[in-house]
Amino acid sequence: QVQLVESGGGLVQAGGSLRLSCAASGRTFGTYCMGWFRQAPGKERELVSSISASGGSTYYADSVKGRFTIARDNAKNTVYLQMSSLNPEDTAVYYCAAARTVWLSTHLLTEFDYWGQGTQVTVSS
Numbered sequence: 048q049v050q051l052v053e054s055g056g057g058l059v060q061a062g063g064s065l066r067l068s069c070a071a072s073g074r075t076f077g078t079y080c081m082g083w084f085r086q087a088p089g090k091e092r093e094l095v096s097s098i099s100a101s102g103g104s105t106y107y108a109d110s111v112k113g114r115f116t117i118a119r120d121n122a123k124n125t126v127y128l129q130m131s132s133l134n135p136e137d138t139a140v141y142y143c144a145a146a147r148t149v150w151l152s153t154h155l156l157t158e159f160d161y162w163g164q165g166t167q168v169t170v171s172s
Contacts, residue, residue: 049073049161051143056166059133063170067128069143069163077121080146082159083128085139085168092142092156096128100149110136133170140165 055067067083082097096117097106105117116129126143144159151158 049075049079049145051145051161051163053141053143053163053166056141056168058169058171061134061170061172063133064129064131065133065168067130067141067143067166067168069126069128071124071126071145073124076124076145078147078149080148080151081117081119081126082144082146082151082154083117083126084142084144084156084159085137086142086165087139090139094154094156095141097151097154098126104150106154130168133168135170135172137168138170139168141168 050072051069053069059065078100083095084092085095086092095108095111098117098119102119114132119126142165143163145161146159
């Protein structure tokens, strides 16, 4: 079982930046594909970005390309999401997730096995 704990959310003005962190328990972090999802009120949870177990492959949703960067430190069992040029449409609860595979090319929510509790990101205009 893997436990995921997100941190780094908060309130930021449009154009600002935040860095989310997700700390994972256990010894298998380095074998998991990791993802960041978000869910805005009244909307479905969507994949924002994912990163392969080694960090060599990444995926970004079109809405965040060029603004968000995902990274991981397997020695620290941590995955990060650096968010820049934030706008009000980025307001959501952001969730960290882990899949028991080195990489997921399908980017489906249902293929992630472990979830964090979420951290709120609010971008004011």
